[in-house]
Amino acid sequence: xxxxxxxxxxxxxxxxxxxxxxxxxxxxxxxxxxxxxxxxxxxxxxxxxxxxxxxxxxxxxxxxxxxxxxxxxxxxxxxxxxxxxxxxxxxxxxxxxxxxxxxx
Numbered sequence: 001x002x003x004x005x006x007x008x009x010x011x012x013x014x015x016x017x018x019x020x021x022x023x024x025x026x027x028x029x030x031x032x033x034x035x036x037x038x039x040x041x042x043x044x045x046x047x048x049x050x051x052x053x054x055x056x057x058x059x060x061x062x063x064x065x066x067x068x069x070x071x072x073x074x075x076x077x078x079x080x081x082x083x084x085x086x087x088x089x090x091x092x093x094x095x096x097x098x099x100x101x102x103x104x
Contacts (some may be wrong), residue, residue, distance in 0.1 A: 004055035028064075035100040036064040048099045063104050069096040 030036060030051045039045065039061045048062070055062055073092040080086050096101045 001100055023058035023060070026053055026057050028053050028055060028062055030064065033066065033068045034064055035067050035097070036062050037104050038062055042085050044101065044104075047099070063100075065097055065100050067100070069094045069098045 029052050030048065030050045034050060036048050036053075037044050037046070038048055038053070038055065041059060053062065070091070071094050073090075075090045075092075076088055077091070078086055078088050
């Protein structure tokens with residue numbers, strides 16, 4: 001009988017309190033081209049990279065970014081010059097997120 005109370009007080013009571021106040025643990029897998037920032041109770045905690053990460057639902061939030069490069073292209077853009085003539089130009093480039101913390 002006493003052993004049953006000790007079991008409840010030592011092992012199960014802290015686990016129940018953790019579930020109520022700490023949330024339910026969950027795992028998220030980030031792919032090699034993903035990055036993110038872990039928020040705990042609304043404040044940014046750390047930047048995370050690819051791999052498996054455990055968070056507590058209800059307390060933590062993981063904001064995920066896609067860090068693959070994107071292609072940007074503006075073709076046949078016509079502008080007016082100050083002398084009254086016009087010019088046509090093309091711009092192309094690529095962009096990639098390096099730091100997830102700054103991007104968010």
